[in-house]
Amino acid sequence: xxxxxxxxxxxxxxxxxxxxxxxxxxxxxxxxxxxxxxxxxxxxxxxxxxxxxxxxxxxxxxxxxxxxxxxxxxxxxxxxxxxxxxxxxxxxxxxxxxxxxxxxxxxxxxxxxxxxxxxxxxxxxxxxxxxxxxxxxxxxxxxxxxxxxxxxxxxxxxxxxxxxxxxxxxxxxxxxxxxxxxxxxxxxxxxxxxxxxxxxxxxxxxxxxxxxxxxxxxxxxxxxxxxxxxxxxxxxxxxxxxxxxxxxxxxxxxxxxxxxxxxxxxxxxxxxxxxxxxxxxxxxxxxxx
Amino acid sequence: xxxxxxxxxxxxxxxxxxxxxxxxxxxxxxxxxxxxxxxxxxxxxxxxxxxxxxxxxxxxxxxxxxxxxxxxxxxxxxxxxxxxxxxxxxxxxxxxxxxxxxxxxxxxxxxxxxxxxxxxxxxxxxxxxxxxxxxxxxxxxxxxxxxxxxxxxxxx
Numbered sequence: 001x002x003x004x005x006x007x008x009x010x011x012x013x014x015x016x017x018x019x020x021x022x023x024x025x026x027x028x029x030x031x032x033x034x035x036x037x038x039x040x041x042x043x044x045x046x047x048x049x050x051x052x053x054x055x056x057x058x059x060x061x062x063x064x065x066x067x068x069x070x071x072x073x074x075x076x077x078x079x080x081x082x083x084x085x086x087x088x089x090x091x092x093x094x095x096x097x098x099x100x101x102x103x104x105x106x107x108x109x110x111x112x113x114x115x116x117x118x119x120x121x122x123x124x125x126x127x128x129x130x131x132x133x134x135x136x137x138x139x140x141x142x143x144x145x146x147x148x149x150x151x152x153x154x155x156x157x158x159x160x161x162x163x164x165x166x167x168x169x170x171x172x173x174x175x176x177x178x179x180x181x182x183x184x185x186x187x188x189x190x191x192x193x194x195x196x197x198x199x200x201x202x203x204x205x206x207x208x209x210x211x212x213x214x215x216x217x218x219x220x221x222x223x224x225x226x227x228x229x230x231x232x233x234x235x236x237x238x239x240x241x242x243x244x245x246x247x248x249x250x251x252x253x254x255x256x257x258x259x260x261x262x263x264x265x266x267x268x269x270x271x272x273x274x275x276x277x278x279x280x281x282x283x284x285x286x287x288x289x
Numbered sequence: 290x291x292x293x294x295x296x297x298x299x300x301x302x303x304x305x306x307x308x309x310x311x312x313x314x315x316x317x318x319x320x321x322x323x324x325x326x327x328x329x330x331x332x333x334x335x336x337x338x339x340x341x342x343x344x345x346x347x348x349x350x351x352x353x354x355x356x357x358x359x360x361x362x363x364x365x366x367x368x369x370x371x372x373x374x375x376x377x378x379x380x381x382x383x384x385x386x387x388x389x390x391x392x393x394x395x396x397x398x399x400x401x402x403x404x405x406x407x408x409x410x411x412x413x414x415x416x417x418x419x420x421x422x423x424x425x426x427x428x429x430x431x432x433x434x435x436x437x438x439x440x441x442x443x444x445x
Binding site: 001002003004005006007008010034035038039041042043051053055079099102103104105106108109189190 | 290291293309310311313316332333334335337340343346347348349351352353354356357359400418419421422423
């Protein structure tokens with residue numbers, strides 16, 4: 001399969017890339033790792049007259065913690081996150097998820113920027129960003145920050161304006177007594193999730209949950225933030241009864257559609273089970289029971 | 290639509306080509322360079338038959354544009370043999386019957402040779418995880434794992 005013809009551009013700077021996007025408007029699409037875009041072009045599910053490859057723009061591959069913030073450049077490939085000691089030791093929610101994304105060969109090309117920016121509710125990292133309370137940095141005529149919770153508007157539709165590029169992801173570094181986990185059910189390597197849950201929480205001095213964030217993958221047209229369940233958890237001791245109730249509340253927020261991965265009922269039930277599992281693991285990692 | 294002049298180093302040799310934007314890397318290799326060891330299997334980035342090593346990492350060449358590889362170092366299955374001597378993974382696949390129909394083999398060889406570059410002593414689990422993106426329709430995974438273990442031992 002061969003994509004419909006397009007012009008390929010490889011700008012050396014962000015300003016040059018922005019200029020190209022401005023010039024070509026809706027006819028242009030940003031290319032990062034290409035692991036979603038190229039298959040869509042090949043299957044002719046999408047077509048653009050211009051691809052703007054941001055792969056060689058310097059400065060988009062940052063991966064460091066700085067002043068209490070984890071900064072991840074849009075072009076950081078999944079393999080770099082997978083091999084990062086910082087991610088493995090301090091961000092287990094990401095470390096859980098990355099080996100479950102596509103397959104190793106795809107992860108050698110695919111980027112976190114592409115994963116969060118293309119607006120596919122089946123992608124794993126958007127739900128994680130919701131749980132972590134991440135912020136996305138976008139560059140257009142000026143730079144602005146968009147909270148992950150306000151980023152996803154619909155199926156493949158995000159808060160990114162035409163002519164804007166997502167350049168960086170900023171994640172608040174978890175305070176002490178924090179834990180996170182990602183629990184995913186999938187049929188086989190390379191498939192999207194039947195259901196998956198991302199949880200990040202912090203425990204207070206008395207062992208009660210201080211703050212929790214919960215995101216669900218493939219649970220609707222956009223990644224789902226289980227706000228009610230997270231609010232319910234705040235201030236409570238993380239016992240089995242509380243976890244079960246929160247998981248039920250989170251699953252109630254999911255609105256999956258039936259497909260070959262299962263019925264609506266099954267997917268909602270799996271969202272509940274996986275939320276409970278992720279909560280238990282996150283509590284354990286935070287040093288609770 | 291403008292064409293692009295690109296240069297790559299493929300199996301140690303510098304090559305140039307003039308390519309359309311939409312030309313896929315696998316087609317550059319097979320149809321422009323006429324190196325047909327790299328296979329096209331599913332053509333949808335699932336099966337891994339088209340795996341080549343791009344700047345050190347195995348990737349699915351059906352899902353990379355040729356122009357994206359401009360300036361890159363590429364290794365294909367033709368580049369594994371050195372001076373008439375098979376690469377240890379090639380030897381392992383021969384010795385341990387790591388192939389049946391052979392269609393997935395070039396991709397398997399590229400992925401596993403890259404694995405052994407990074408990890409001299411992979412566990413069975415690590416080998417299986419490394420080849421998770423390479424499908425063998427003959428389901429000959431048991432012997433593929435043995436072939437990689439054989440190669441690992443050879444290389445140590």
